[in-house]
Structure formats: structure tokens, C-alpha cells
Amino acid sequence: MATFQYTALDARGQQTAGTIEANSDAEAINLIKAQGLYPTQVVAGGAAPAPTAPQARPTKAAKPKARKKVKSGGKIPPKILMIHTRQLATLIESGLPLLKSLTVLAKQEPNPVLKGTITALADSVQSGSTYSEALSQHPKIFNKLFINMVKAGELGGVLELVLARLAEYMEKADKLKNKIISAAVYPIIVLVIAILILTFLMIFIVPKFKEMFADMGSTLPPVSQFVFGISDFMMAQTIPPIPNAALIFAAGFAIYLVFKGWVATPVGKAMKDSLLLKLPVIGDVNRKSSISRFSRTLGTLVTSGVPILQALNITRETSGNVIISKAIGKIHDSVKEGESVVQPMVATKVFPDMVVSMVDVGEETGQLPNMLLKIADVYDDEVDSGVTAMTSIIEPIMIVFLALVVGGIVFALFLPMIQVIQQLG
Numbered sequence: 001m002a003t004f005q006y007t008a009l010d011a012r013g014q015q016t017a018g019t020i021e022a023n024s025d026a027e028a029i030n031l032i033k034a035q036g037l038y039p040t041q042v043v044a045g046g047a048a049p050a051p052t053a054p055q056a057r058p059t060k061a062a063k064p065k066a067r068k069k070v071k072s073g074g075k076i077p078p079k080i081l082m083i084h085t086r087q088l089a090t091l092i093e094s095g096l097p098l099l100k101s102l103t104v105l106a107k108q109e110p111n112p113v114l115k116g117t118i119t120a121l122a123d124s125v126q127s128g129s130t131y132s133e134a135l136s137q138h139p140k141i142f143n144k145l146f147i148n149m150v151k152a153g154e155l156g157g158v159l160e161l162v163l164a165r166l167a168e169y170m171e172k173a174d175k176l177k178n179k180i181i182s183a184a185v186y187p188i189i190v191l192v193i194a195i196l197i198l199t200f201l202m203i204f205i206v207p208k209f210k211e212m213f214a215d216m217g218s219t220l221p222p223v224s225q226f227v228f229g230i231s232d233f234m235m236a237q238t239i240p241p242i243p244n245a246a247l248i249f250a251a252g253f254a255i256y257l258v259f260k261g262w263v264a265t266p267v268g269k270a271m272k273d274s275l276l277l278k279l280p281v282i283g284d285v286n287r288k289s290s291i292s293r294f295s296r297t298l299g300t301l302v303t304s305g306v307p308i309l310q311a312l313n314i315t316r317e318t319s320g321n322v323i324i325s326k327a328i329g330k331i332h333d334s335v336k337e338g339e340s341v342v343q344p345m346v347a348t349k350v351f352p353d354m355v356v357s358m359v360d361v362g363e364e365t366g367q368l369p370n371m372l373l374k375i376a377d378v379y380d381d382e383v384d385s386g387v388t389a390m391t392s393i394i395e396p397i398m399i400v401f402l403a404l405v406v407g408g409i410v411f412a413l414f415l416p417m418i419q420v421i422q423q424l425g
Contacts, residue, residue: 004028004044008037033095036157076114076141078177082170084114089163098159099125117141130154144314145297152305162304169300176289176380183285183387183394190398194405199234201409203245206231209413220416227412266322273322281393285386290324291355292379299372309336324350341368 006028007017016037022028025042032039084105091101102122109115117138124134132151135142146166153162210228213220220228234245262268276286297318301311312332319325327348334344342360345351355375362371 002044004042006032006039006043007041008032008039076111076117078170078174080111080114081141082167082174084109084118085163085170086167089160089167092160092163098131114141131159143318145301145318148306148310148314149301149304152301156305158305165300165304169296172296172376172380173293176292176383179384179387180285180289183390186391187394187398190402194402197402198405198409199245201406202227202231202234203243206409206413207235213416216420221412221419223408223412224416227409270322273324277321277323281386281390285383285390286321288379288383288386290319290321291351292376292383294319294324294328295355295372295379296376299369299376303369303373308341327351 001021001023004020004022004025005017006020007015020028020031022031025044028042029039032042087105088101091104092098096104099122102118102125106115106118106122109118120138121131121134124137125131130151132147132154135147135150149162149166150159153159156162206227210231213224234243234248236244238244238247263272277283277290279286294315297315298311301314302308306314309332312328312335316325316328316332319328327345327350330348331341331344334347335341340363342356342363345356345359358371358375359368362368365371
């Protein structure tokens, strides 16, 4: 067995030198990597290679000037952050040190905000901070879930595995969110189109028909009088020279802003979240999506080595629904007192029986993290089916609604003409 002198980089990118005994160069390199180091030079016997990079690193002291020119704050789209996380996991898994991986990703990142953030992370790691400590300096970009999972990965020496799980979690969470948004976009678009068509008819078309019928001197049916009355009101000027139609839109926008501000308050958010869980079709989809998020977040955290109480706290903060968040808080308090997860889940009456049963089996078999991830996969599929069903129900309803609005106005306009034609006949 020979003695090898080596120079290697640690997880922070700092160089270190030492000796190791091995039968060959390849075995020596594997032993060095097993210590969490990335060997840059391995020499059999002789004096240890002198680390030269540390003397060159202080020349980076002028870096703060460059950092000022790069954006390092703001928000990053989830998809871009997910791609960055997966790339970082791949580089570290291939044996590249963390600092070098961050430097490589910063050079090729097209997003200016993320580029500046990665540069700031690399500077923090180079100055001696851990990766999780560097992430905590950017709370707008990296939430507590991200930071705590990275911290658990650092403590367990499986940072690349945790980063891969984080990328998978973000990918599935973003996919679930997009399904919910896509289901809500269609009725909103149809409603906006209906309002625009109604406004156009009332302002430009209906007044011309009213003038024509006034010249004919015919008696208008009640339906036509109602439509013409709405048109007159929208064309009138309660506050000259602004027509009432503009005031209606302004009032609607003001009501939206007030509602948005009220929903941001604790009471308003609680009432909104409670209503979203109780609505006939939408409520079922919201409940399943919330349970899927709860299961996937908690399962991913526990699988990555985060303690159960800390994982429950993070899950509560990222649940996205006040009612679910309160239920998770009760589970946390009960587990803190020594109870199992199942008992408080039953008491909250928020989680379906199937979820409670699967968690119970997971606790008894010691496979709770895997069982939680299975629950998330099951409910992701159910949310997908629920969104499809909801869309198939909403589409004909909105089409009929639009047809009734436009058809009602057209009927009110042509009904007097039909009566005049019958009288002439």
C-alpha cells in the first residue's frame, strides 16, 4: 500500500492538502471523494502539492463592484428556479464542488435576477457560509421549505439528492397549480367577453334601434322597454362629461380592489378559504389540491431528513389555505405532546378517511414519508380528473349564459319590428 499526497477542494470550494494510503491512484481518488472532497491533484509519495488557488482568491476582493451591476433581488418564476435546482443537483452529483457548480451556473444563466442571486450565493459560500445560510439571505426567492431541505441535505451529506427531490417537488407543485389556473381562466375569459359584447350593444347598437322605433311611433313591448332603459342609463351622464357606463366599470374595479384588500386580512382570507372548500364542484378540487400539497410537502421534508415537528411547521406555512393550515397546526401541537399524527388528523375533520387510513398504515409500518408521497400522487390524479370534469361542466354553462345575454338583447330589438310587420300585414 502506497502513500499519496493530494490537494482537494471541499464543499465550500476551499483547498486542502493531505496524505492518504491506497493501493492505486484510482483507489486514492475514490477515498478522497468519500471524505466529501474533490481531488484536483494526487501524487504518489513526495511532498504534498502546495495549494496555489488560496493565494489567488483574495484577488476577488473587487467583486462587490461587479455585484452592484447585477440584479440579485426580486422574484423568479418557479419553472426557472426548478431548472436551476435540477442543474445544480446534477453538477454536484457528478463530483463538482458546490462553489464551482454555482460559478458555472451563474455564467450560463440568462435570467438576470437569478444570475445575480447565484453570484451572491457563490460569494457567500466562498466567504465561509454554508449553502443554506447563503440561501436564507434571499427569502423572496428561496422559501423556508427550500432552505430547510438544503440544510438537512448538508447535515446528512446528501445535498445533491435533496436538491433533486426539491426540483421534483417544485415541478409537480407547479404542474398542479397550472391545472387549477387553467380551469379558472376559461370562465373568466367568457365572462369578460360577455361584458364587452353587452357594453358594445348597449352603447352603439341599441340607441339606433330606439331612434328607429321612435320615428315609427309604435308601442314597444316590455322586454324592449327594459333593454332600452338599460341603454339610456348607460349613456346618461350622472357626472358630466363621464357616461354612466364608465362609472359602472370604475365602480366594479373599485369593488375588486376593496375585495382584494379585504381578502388580504386574516378574517377575509379565512372566510375566502373556507368558502373555497365548501363550494359544490370547485370546493372538492380545492380540498384535494390542498391535501396533495400538504402530503407532498410533508413527505418530501421528512424523506430529506427534516425533523417531523419542524417539517409540520414548514408545511403549515406553505399550505396556501388557512383552514388546512390551522388543521396542520393542531397536528403539530398534538405530535409535540407525544401523540401520533393520525389522532389529531381525525379530530380536525378536514382530511378524508382514505388519507387518515393511509397515514395510519404509514406510521405503523414506519413508511410514513413514502405513504405521504403516494397520497400526493393519488390526489394529483384526482385533481386532474376533477379539473377536467369541472371544465366540462363550466363550458356549456358559460356558452348558454353568453347565448342568453346576446340572444335576449337581439330578441328585444327585433320583437317590435316583428309586431310592426304583423300589423302591416
